[in-house]
Amino acid sequence: MTAANSVFSRTNRAFENAGLSCLKRHEIDFSPAAQVMQISSRLFQMLDRSDPVQAEVSLRLWVLRSSILFTLLPFGDSALRLQLQMNELEQSSLGLPDATQLIETLKKYVTDIVSVGRNPKRELFLHVLDESIEKDGGKIGIFCALSAGRPPGWPSERYAQLSALSDRLMLIGSRRHMRANVFGTVILPCACCNAPPELLSDLLFSGCAAKLEVLLYKGERFQIPKRLMLPVDGIFAGRLQKTDIESEVNVISGDSSMSAVDTWVNEAFWQGLHGAERNSSHNLVPANYMLFCDGTGTFLPANGRILTLPADGEVTDEADLCLVRVENVCEGDLIVLRSGDSGFLLDEATDRIMSSEDNESLFEIATDWKEALEALLVTHSNEQVAQALRERDAQTNAASIRQWIGPDVLGPGNERVFKELINLLADKGKIKKVDGELIRYADSRWKSLQELRGVRHKAGNLIRQDLFKVLFNRIESRNGQLNDGERIHVEGVTGAELLILRVSSVDRNPAHVPPSRLGQVDDLKGNKWLG
Amino acid sequence: MNLLPADLSKSISILDGCEKSSLPDWAASLIWLGAWCRSNRLAGKRLIVFAVLPTRELAAAFASLGCLISGAGNFVDALSWSTFKKLPLGRSVFWISKIGSKRYSGKIIGFKDYDGSEFIVVDVTKAPKKAEVGTRREISRNYFDDYLFTEEKPATAPRSASFDAAAQSLSYLVENLNPKWIWADGAEGLLVTNVATFESAIAGLSLSIEGQNPIAMSDLLCLERNKIQSHAKLRIDHPKGVISGNFPIVILDGAKAFMVHEHLTAGSNMLVILDRSEYQEGIHDEVMQLKSISSDCQNADLKSAMPGTLTPGVELAAYWVDE
Numbered sequence: 001m002t003a004a005n006s007v008f009s010r011t012n013r014a015f016e017n018a019g020l021s022c023l024k025r026h027e028i029d030f031s032p033a034a035q036v037m038q039i040s041s042r043l044f045q046m047l048d049r050s051d052p053v054q055a056e057v058s059l060r061l062w063v064l065r066s067s068i069l070f071t072l073l074p075f076g077d078s079a080l081r082l083q084l085q086m087n088e089l090e091q092s093s094l095g096l097p098d099a100t101q102l103i104e105t106l107k108k109y110v111t112d113i114v115s116v117g118r119n120p121k122r123e124l125f126l127h128v129l130d131e132s133i134e135k136d137g138g139k140i141g142i143f144c145a146l147s148a149g150r151p152p153g154w155p156s157e158r159y160a161q162l163s164a165l166s167d168r169l170m171l172i173g174s175r176r177h178m179r180a181n182v183f184g185t186v187i188l189p190c191a192c193c194n195a196p197p198e199l200l201s202d203l204l205f206s207g208c209a210a211k212l213e214v215l216l217y218k219g220e221r222f223q224i225p226k227r228l229m230l231p232v233d234g235i236f237a238g239r240l241q242k243t244d245i246e247s248e249v250n251v252i253s254g255d256s257s258m259s260a261v262d263t264w265v266n267e268a269f270w271q272g273l274h275g276a277e278r279n280s281s282h283n284l285v286p287a288n289y290m291l292f293c294d295g296t297g298t299f300l301p302a303n304g305r306i307l308t309l310p311a312d313g314e315v316t317d318e319a320d321l322c323l324v325r326v327e328n329v330c331e332g333d334l335i336v337l338r339s340g341d342s343g344f345l346l347d348e349a350t351d352r353i354m355s356s357e358d359n360e361s362l363f364e365i366a367t368d369w370k371e372a373l374e375a376l377l378v379t380h381s382n383e384q385v386a387q388a389l390r391e392r393d394a395q396t397n398a399a400s401i402r403q404w405i406g407p408d409v410l411g412p413g414n415e416r417v418f419k420e421l422i423n424l425l426a427d428k429g430k431i432k433k434v435d436g437e438l439i440r441y442a443d444s445r446w447k448s449l450q451e452l453r454g455v456r457h458k459a460g461n462l463i464r465q466d467l468f469k470v471l472f473n474r475i476e477s478r479n480g481q482l483n484d485g486e487r488i489h490v491e492g493v494t495g496a497e498l499l500i501l502r503v504s505s506v507d508r509n510p511a512h513v514p515p516s517r518l519g520q521v522d523d524l525k526g527n528k529w530l531g
Numbered sequence: 532m533n534l535l536p537a538d539l540s541k542s543i544s545i546l547d548g549c550e551k552s553s554l555p556d557w558a559a560s561l562i563w564l565g566a567w568c569r570s571n572r573l574a575g576k577r578l579i580v581f582a583v584l585p586t587r588e589l590a591a592a593f594a595s596l597g598c599l600i601s602g603a604g605n606f607v608d609a610l611s612w613s614t615f616k617k618l619p620l621g622r623s624v625f626w627i628s629k630i631g632s633k634r635y636s637g638k639i640i641g642f643k644d645y646d647g648s649e650f651i652v653v654d655v656t657k658a659p660k661k662a663e664v665g666t667r668r669e670i671s672r673n674y675f676d677d678y679l680f681t682e683e684k685p686a687t688a689p690r691s692a693s694f695d696a697a698a699q700s701l702s703y704l705v706e707n708l709n710p711k712w713i714w715a716d717g718a719e720g721l722l723v724t725n726v727a728t729f730e731s732a733i734a735g736l737s738l739s740i741e742g743q744n745p746i747a748m749s750d751l752l753c754l755e756r757n758k759i760q761s762h763a764k765l766r767i768d769h770p771k772g773v774i775s776g777n778f779p780i781v782i783l784d785g786a787k788a789f790m791v792h793e794h795l796t797a798g799s800n801m802l803v804i805l806d807r808s809e810y811q812e813g814i815h816d817e818v819m820q821l822k823s824i825s826s827d828c829q830n831a832d833l834k835s836a837m838p839g840t841l842t843p844g845v846e847l848a849a850y851w852v853d854e
Contacts, residue, residue: 007732008547011588015557018585018844175808198808205807207585207844227807228815230583230848231822235834241843 005181013182014207019241023204023212025222026128030120032109033068033217039106040065043099044261053095055268059528060089062265063152068113069220070146070190071153072125072162076117079155086110121189121215126165128187128213133166138184138210141172143203145331147194148269148505149291149530174332178202183209191220193262198508199331201225267509272529273297274522276511284512288326290335292501295525298337299517300326302510309334309500329503337499337519362455366410366448369422372430373405385424394420406515410456411449418446470498535566535600536704543704546737546745554738557584558593560842565597567836568802569719569780570605573828576851578800581818583846587806591784592733594802595722595752595765598780602719602764603705606712612675614716615651616642618682623760624653625685626678633659634685643669651675682716683762693750694762700751703741713753718766721757721776721799723791724784726769789814798854818848825850 040061047054047061064085073080086107093099132140142162144154163169172178172186175198186209192200202208205227214222274289274297286302300306305323329335376385382398389396394417403409404421412418422442425431433441499521524530536542539562543554554562564582571578584590618624618639625636637653644650649672658664670678679685686694698713722729730749737745755763757776768774770788780800783789786809792801805814828851841847 006547006735007588008545008736009550011586011590012555012557014586014588015555015584015842015844019842202808205585228810228812230581230810230846231818233822233848233850234827235849236841236847239837239840240846241840 010182013210016207017182017210018205018207021204021207021210021212023214023224025214025216026124028120028124028215028217030217032113032116033120034219035109036065036068036106036113037217037219039102039109041261043102043106046099046102047096049264049268053092056528057089057093057096057099058261058264059268059272060085060092062261064089064110066147066152066190066194068110068153069217070151071119072122072142072189073119073153073155073158074117074122075113075119076115077158079158080153082110082114121217124215125187125189128185128215129165129169132185132211132213133168136184136210138168139181140166140169141177141181141183141186141209142169143186143188143192143195143200144171145173145195145199146190146192148196148266148507149273150504151194172203175199175202175330176332178206178208182207185209185211185213188212188214188222191216191222193221194266196331196505196508197225201227269529270507270509270511273524273527274299274507274511274513276513276517278509278511280512283514285515285518286510287513287518288329288510289507290329290501290503291505291507291524293504294501295523295527295530296501296521297524298519298521299511299513300329301518302326304518307336309336329506331503331505333503335501335503337501337521362448362452366445366452369425369431369445370405370411372425373401373421375430376425376428377401377405380428388424389417389420392420392424410452415446418442418449535563535597539563539704542741544739544742546739548735551739556842557845558589560838560845561590561593562597562600563838564845564847565594565599565720565780565782565802566601567597568594568800569598569601570836571800572779573851575854576826576828577798577854578849578851579803579821580801580847580849581803581805583805583807583810585807585844587785587804587809588732589736590804591722591724591729591782592736592748592752594782594804595720596738596748598720598782599752599764600701600704602779603701603708603712606709606715612649612672615639615675615680622682623656624680624682626680627685628678635659635663636684637668640667648672651680681714681762682760684760686762690761694753694764696746697751697753697764700738700740700743700746703743713764714762716762718755718763718776718778720765720780720782721774721778722754722765722767722782722784723770723774723788724767724782725787726756726767729767729784785809786811786814821850821852822848825852827851 043061044058047058049055049058064082067080067082067085068075071077071080075082090103090107093103129140144151144159146152146154150156159171163171170177170181170183178199179202186203188203191214204212204224216222270289273291276287276289276299277284280286287299288302289297289299291297304326306326306329308322308324308329324333373385380388382401385401386396386398394414396412396417400409400412404411412421419442422431422438422445426433426438431438431441539559540554540556543559545552545554545558561582564580568578568580582590582594615624620639620641622639623636624639625634627634634657635655636657637655640652640654642649642651650669651672652667652669655663655666655668685691694713698708698710702708733748733752736748738748738751739745753764754767755761755765757766757768757774766776766778770783770785770791774791774794777796778799780802781795783792783801783803786805789803789805792803795801
């Protein structure tokens with residue numbers, strides 16, 4: 001590692017940038033784009049998005065408008081499909097006579113934009129790029145995580161063309177790109193209203209760049225997101241220095257209907273992919289939806305963990321396989337899932353160990369008390385059972401009771417709580433044992449539970465070893481890296497098929513889904529929200 | 532009161548790979564912060580400090596260095612015999628005979644009094660000669676100092692050299708550094724962090740103090756894992772499982788490390804280091820709760836030792852709470 005990109009040098013520059021960071025808004029006076037924004041705004045106000053047809057029109061309109069506002073390609077570039085998008089929008093809005101006139105006017109401006117071909121934002125971008133190349137020697141980033149999924153106006157087949165403009169240019173699509181680099185300049189191609197908020201905050205507040213250049217058409221509104229800060233205390237008050245970027249106040253008044261549309265589209269995008277409940281209810285578990293680069297997606301439990309590989313796909317030793325919290329999974333991460341239900345992998349490995357140790361019935365023995373608990377829950381609520389246990393000085397809550405009954409949690413982790421639970425079940429007549437026999441039963445089940453936990457721990461290690469062996473063979477045989485959507489068959493060991501998937505976007509807002517949806521991979525190819 | 536030499540940036544240079552530079556302001560601020568958190572003690576109170584930074588890479592390393600400098604400066608030599616008498620029976624201890632430098636370890640069996648002369652009774656568990664293992668020894672208080680007893684396993688020869696080098700470097704920053712400090716039992720702090728990431732971040736980083744030979748950051752911090760009983764001046768642990776031990780200060784590096792705060796000894800001061808993306812609602816709510824129960828007290832000496840302004844980008848809040 002050279003000192004120029006060492007941790008120390010990166011940290012040094014991050015602190016320098018945090019102190020001096022300068023954000024510049026470039027406003028481009030380009031009437032056709034401003035007209036597209038105005039007409040879209042009026043159309044959005046008119047459309048009832050609770051009606052599926054009008055929601056479809058809203059989506060097409062948003063994609064068309066965003067393609068024009070987000071893109072740094074010439075408007076005539078065939079990959080943008082602007083004219084085609086306009087025609088499709090026109091077709092889909094045929095049943096909306098009130099919108100006809102506005103659609104006609106919009107078509108005129110889109111046709112103008114396409115026929116002129118030149119994109120003033122691209123020209124400004126090239127100018128800013130040239131200036132940055134001349135003035136500072138640092139890396140130049142282009143923020144391209146402009147929306148969840150594939151951002152309109154950024155066809156993937158043109159990424160290489162943009163990167164080829166300078167060897168110092170880097171497209172920033174994930175947190176990892178930001179954390180591993182410090183930039184001289186970062187260019188934001190639009191108002192970033194649909195960008196994942198945590199990514200935008202990282203970009204603005206983590207000393208990622210010395211200069212931030214925001215390219216806007218007149219009428220586009222870029223807002224610096226609000227950052228949560230430590231409260232003022234009586235000790236350091238007056239000794240801290242605010243950094244420039246925070247003192248900037250946005251005074252440009254914007255169009256509220258546009259921000260409503262952006263809010264709508266941000267939620268509608270995820271609803272269009274997974275369609276899950278946002279509110280909790282009985283039998284639903286909180287989960288985050290991950291959209292992968294290969295056009296698939298899945299729910300992962302919000303409080304769970306997932307196996308990840310290094311984002312660059314280079315696996316050198318077993319330590320490269322990390323279990324990370326689902327909440328910490330970032331765009332660009334490579335995660336490992338079992339095809340079907342990821343939980344089964346652990347069960348299979350557990351079974352293997354138990355049979356090799358001649359202890360095949362361990363699971364049944366260790367968890368046979370669950371039937372008694374299930375029987376008690378027919379007449380008692382989770383909260384009543386939890387309350388009864390608390391009265392016996394066994395601290396627990398209703399959520400734990402619900403988990404113990406399910407397959408994901410083996411049982412109480414605390415011996416005292418477990419034994420009080422068994423006593424309670426006996427007192428309520430659900431376990432037909434008393435005195436010494438009951439004590440021996442509770443003792444033996446606790447011992448079995450602990451033994452089973454040990455086996456599960458071993459199983460976890462076994463899976464890691466198997467997986468590592470297979471991955472390493474795969475990488476060696478290819479002399480290269482892992483692809484974004486690899487399927488790996490773990491031969492002769494578990495017979496399992498593993499998926500290695502690169503995260504494209506994460507729905508940070510948890511949804512509530514039945515446990516059966518966790519880890520189930522949805523094929524989203526052809527989904528209208530993915531373009 | 533001066534916590535640190537007046538101009539740290541001039542005293543310390545950084546060697547990052549082959550590139551040399553003076554200590555940057557942000558690193559000096561973090562060294563100061565570590566020293567300030569370590570020094571600030573009030574009876575019956577603990578100090579909890581939050582630092583929110585643009586990035587927390589290396590922040591814990593420099594704060595730890597500050598904590599060592601402060602600990603070294605405040606060191607008061609303690610009576611080993613009385614300290615030893617307080618140890619629980621069965622506790623593993625280590626000793627080296629001054630003559631011949633033979634290394635032993637054993638378990639304390641008890642203390643005996645023969646006509647007013649006190650003896651420590653130990654069962655030998657490791658010794659240079661096999662025949663000595665399993666024997667019971669009674670060592671008189673009069674000869675106690677000849678045996679260099681410690682609770683921590685004495686450093687190996689190469690480690691001893693690196694401790695000596697660290698002590699020598701620190702002696703340029705700590706006025707009248709007591710030479711016994713580096714070998715005295717007990718660490719100045721516990722750092723809870725992702726150990727692999729931390730170690731990889733400080734690899735290749737060396738500090739030269741007052742123009743002396745550079746010393747690797749990893750050596751200067753005199754680090755050892757918390758679960759290993761070897762001698763160390765700073766201990767490091769992962770943010771998971773049981774975190775044991777008493778330390779004047781615990782540095783929680785990152786949001787994950789912050790989650791273990793409830794399981795730490797109540798007496799320790801605490802420095803929580805977060806980057807800006809980690810400072811979210813959950814932690815903010817806990818800070819607000821802390822603020823509501825904090826008391827308004829201040830160590831006047833240490834208030835005068837605070838810099839007028841801190842480096843831009845460094846955001847701090849500190850609260851005194853009852854132990």
